[in-house]
Amino acid sequence: MKALSRFLFGTLRGRLIISVALVHAVMMSLFMIDLTTRQRDMLLDRQIEEATALSQALATSSAGWIAANDVAGLQELVDAQLRYPEIVFVFLTDKDGRVLAGTDKSRQGQFMLDLPLEANLTVLSSTPSLVDVVVPAMIAERHVGWARVGIGQKAASEKLAQIVRSGVIYTLIAILTGSIIAWFMGSQITRRLYAIQKTMDVVRSGNRLARSTLTGDDESAIMAREFNSMLDDLSERGAELRESETKLQTIFARSRDAIGVSKNGIHVFVNPAYVFMFGYDSADELIDTPIINLIAPESREMVRKYVQSRAQGLPTPSDYEVNGLRKNGCTFIMDVRTSTYVLQDEQYTLVILRDITERKQAEEKIRRQINYLTALQDIDRTIAADFNMYTSLNALIAKTISLLKVDAAAILLINFNTDTLEFFAGKGFHTEAIKTAHMKVGESYAGRAAIEKRIVKFPNPKDESDDLFFTNFLYKEKFSSYYGVPLIIKGQAIGVLEAYQRSLIKRDQEWLDFLNSLAGQAAVAISNAKLFDNLQNSNKELIQAYDATIEGWSRAMDLRDRETEGHTQRVATLTVQLAQKMGISETDILHIRRGALLHDIGKIGVSDSILRKPDRLTPEEWKEMRLHPVYAYEMLALIPYLKPALDIPYCHHEKWDGSGYPRGLKKEEIPLVARLFAVADVYDAITSDRPYRKSWTKEHALQYIREQSGAHFDPQIVEKFLELIKE
Template sequence: MTSAFRITFIIGSVIWLLGEVYLLTNVDLPEGLLIGAALGLGGLLIGAAASQLLRKIPSQPGDGLGPSVPNPTLNMRALFDESPSALVLFRVHDGMILDVNTMAAQHYGQTRDELRGRNIIDLDLPPTIRDYDTPMGNPTRQQVRRAGGELRNIEVTVKPIPWVGPSLRYAIIQDVTPDAKRASHLAAMVAAAMDGIIQINSNQQITLVNTAAEELFGYPAVQLIGQPLEMLIPESSRSRHNIHIREFIQSGITARRHKNPPILTARRSDGATIPVEISLTTTHTDHQQITTAIVRDASDRLQHEREQQVLVEFTSALRSTTNSVDLATTLTDQISTRLLVPHLVLLLCDEQSGGVQIVCARGAWAKLGDQADQAAALELCLSHSDPSDDTAPAILNTKDVMITSIVLSVHQQHIGVLWVGRGEAFSPSDRRLLTSLAEVGASALRRAQWSERLEQANIALREAYDATIAGWARALDLRDRETEDHSRRVAELTVALARQIGVPAPEIEHLRRGALLHDIGKMGVPDAILNKTGPLTDEERAVIQRHPTDAYHILAPIAYLSPALDIPLAHHERWDGSGYPAGLRGEDIPFAARIFAVVDVWDALTNDRPYREAWDTERALGYLQEHAGKLFDPQVVHAFTTLVGKG
């Protein structure tokens, strides 16, 4: 409640108070002490005067204090008793306790009467609080033992009583045991942390160093505390560190934790530099700002990043090669370059033969590759039968060469062994990188081997298909005495014409198969019609003209021959639409069929038939040129004329 108070002292002094004012009167004290808490003025006012001389004077009109305010009932004893802090009033000259509040009695586990009249020293309070020259207002911490023997941590703040002078003081006692326990627990956590933890004050001086930081920087904590942070920073990196910390402090952010924090450089006690990553937090105390740095050695992170980059480049280099022999060369080139190993032997297992082959040997071991010695290869493999034994076989013994090896495995199946050697020892990171490169290389080699075996199987299958196709064509030629060996001739000439025109190689193979099988539909034509020497009837001609469609139905279910169907189905179509079976015209006719149509007619004209003799080249070319743009694609005829002219 806001009120105006006029306080008159025995000596005649008068003061006015305006604010939230509460008075605590201890009428039991012989001195008639008044304990007043003027909260609006921010502190306790304790004065010495007779209670009857203190009068609350309401404001009067014209006195400048504003309208009259009601007189509050001042329960001074209640406020003193209910204070959340323990309060102890004592005389300075003898330390006698004049009064305590309820919280103080609870704190010490005794009654208020038991505490009154005792000496302040009995409460385990600092003896210096009675000294006249002791600074007041700053809290001190210490341990006290309660009546039951329990140890507690307290914080004591001593205040003067201005109205009395230096003869009386009061102590405000706070139980900070929970805070102390939390602080102790936090200190234990900091000490046990795996990362280095360093605190610095606003003057960039080190105030805390944990065990991990001691180990990281090589200094004991006692040598670092109180020293400037620059002690841990190489001179060349100090400006960057200072900018990093200054920007953080100025940002107003209380914590900065990066997923991938920037790499900074720190200095150890021996002068060596180490890469570190740092996360920062900041807190504010009453007097200064405290910045906490969590510091981690970034050497492993940098090494990991370098290894990952090497693996990316290594994998990219291997992707450029698919042949297993070339791949083995690329693999050894890369490992030799990445690990600086001039001496190297790569052995691969042959699944089909069950043997082992030296596929690459370099440096001091190059002669092993020249010899291609199976016995040497077996010795090198057997020497690595125990992966934990890195003892080099006698065949590799070379003066001043450090040797190590790695098994090449894919899905727990050994496919080879790699031995490498150089002048300096292999570090754990070198071994780790070698293992990673070997794993990637082994997978690439196995894929290349499987791809080659699959390609070999495909080649064998294609050869089997082609042999079957050639057999079918030969059987057709033997059935039709007039066209004996016709299929082979037109297939060869079709391939030559396709190359002359510039047809891609994969498509030419399909043209060849289509040419061989172009008349397979005649399997459904009766021999009486197929071998008839006289003119055909309309019905017989209709049967003959069904053979392209029959060929399609025979071959379409065979997926392997699907790209070759154009010639068997459409080789009797004509440029002007007069052909069969669909009457296609112009470029609606598949290009392969247009090529074959020219070759088929050419072969028929230039070979004997029972009803006529073979035409000569000039007459046959004249026929094709005469019907170019009518029966045949003119561009194909032109290309064929060029081809025949070359022949």
């Protein structure tokens, strides 16, 4: 049985036989179903025709008896119908459905409730087991009753069953015949296929030179030729593959990058560069060992997470940096590039490693140098933006601590009067002792750095400090190392930059060079600050000289015009107060005061006869008098220092409504400072005695100022002036 099953389901020939048999079975089954259905429908139609004909004949013959209500005659008519074996029942009723006669005599006198409502031939049932037909009994088109006949399908069913049995027999014969034909054809087809399979078995056993000898033009021969061609291609590709493997092994062996392959985290292959990178003697020392052993402890957790993520199919970096661990225990930085591949359902990981320690060190050095340069630029900007020596040096000290990684730093400056170094600025100290530092140039470490103009450091095996203050200072602050760098300008030491560290750390030349650069920046900051202080002092002295000159000019004007003596100082003071009330900046107020003092400087160009005339001036004299603002402009415009003060001398006689002189300006065309001064000037003039009139009272003067608001004066300034006088 097992052999038969293996033949039928395990061989091409057996499956062909089963396939043909199944096809025949399905086709014959469909044919028999269709045939049976058609025969059954045909027999049913014939049975309906017979029942209809019988019912119509019975209705015709029984109509008179139904009308006569001849029950006995009707019963004889019903009994006569029983000679037909297919008759199931016969009933004759009146038109109301009351049974008069029938095959079931027990129903006589009962009513049939399922009869049609109208007198028409009706098929009440047409199932395979029963055809029920009712026909109206008519006399001269008058409905008198019903004839109902039921016919079964016993004979038809037997005939149909006989047809089905014949069909089954024919189906089995067709299946058997098809199977025999399939077996024969399968034998012819598979015989040639088995010949190809035999060649395959020979090749599988190791004979790669075996070839099929099948000939012909059928599919088997074509398959044999394709198989032989495939074997030829495989042989050629095998040779190419072996050559590629040789080349790949050569590349791996000569690669400067470390290349390794792992499965489940275990080494299965490493190239010579891989062995050399980690300091091993041979690849055998690494094969079958966990790859995690070559990762430095601080990087192992990260690598484990990457391995787990990759195993779970999660997004994982394929290029990253970790610390490697050599055989001798030394660590180094390596660039890791990974990729996974599947071979024979096993997942492998290919890693390409590169020692980037030197590159990272170079990058770190470049970063430090960039930070150093950036810091120097920041210090340069601080020095250029703020000539305050304390601010600049504190910024430099902060950069010294942050970039040189020291704990504290200080700047000592030389007091050339006492030839001593004194504390100026510092940061990072735990005590206040550094602020009392006071040492002779040439003494202690800082003094030696200043006089020798070189870096002095502590501890130095050749140096032993006998400075008790310095020794106690180092002890209290817990400093272990010290660097002192001289601050030199034009060959002269002006101070010392000190750097302190609470731990012993070896410093390289790059560090010392940057410390020297910071010292140079500190020296530049000190020099610039002193130059700026000197310049400020010079400017201050020059400004004082200018202001003294202006004061002198103002007094000279008062001496020339005795009538207005004291007016200039009073109106200058009042104008400054009004400007402050208006919120004008102190810098602008300085220029306002100078302009107020010089407001009548143009009268130098007016003749004494006009200036000192006790009577009213003639029109010609007024014309010359009104030129004094122009004279003032011509005198002062050429002096850059007095240009910001020029608006008052030139425009103080302009009026808000445009009726003033010398240019007839109006409203905002008149400079603000001139509008301020105009109010103060008129107020002082009318509240002061003149030879030709007495001074006005304060109330009278203020009333006049109010009246001239919007005509002579700016209304907003008048409001501020009135508030000022009230205060």
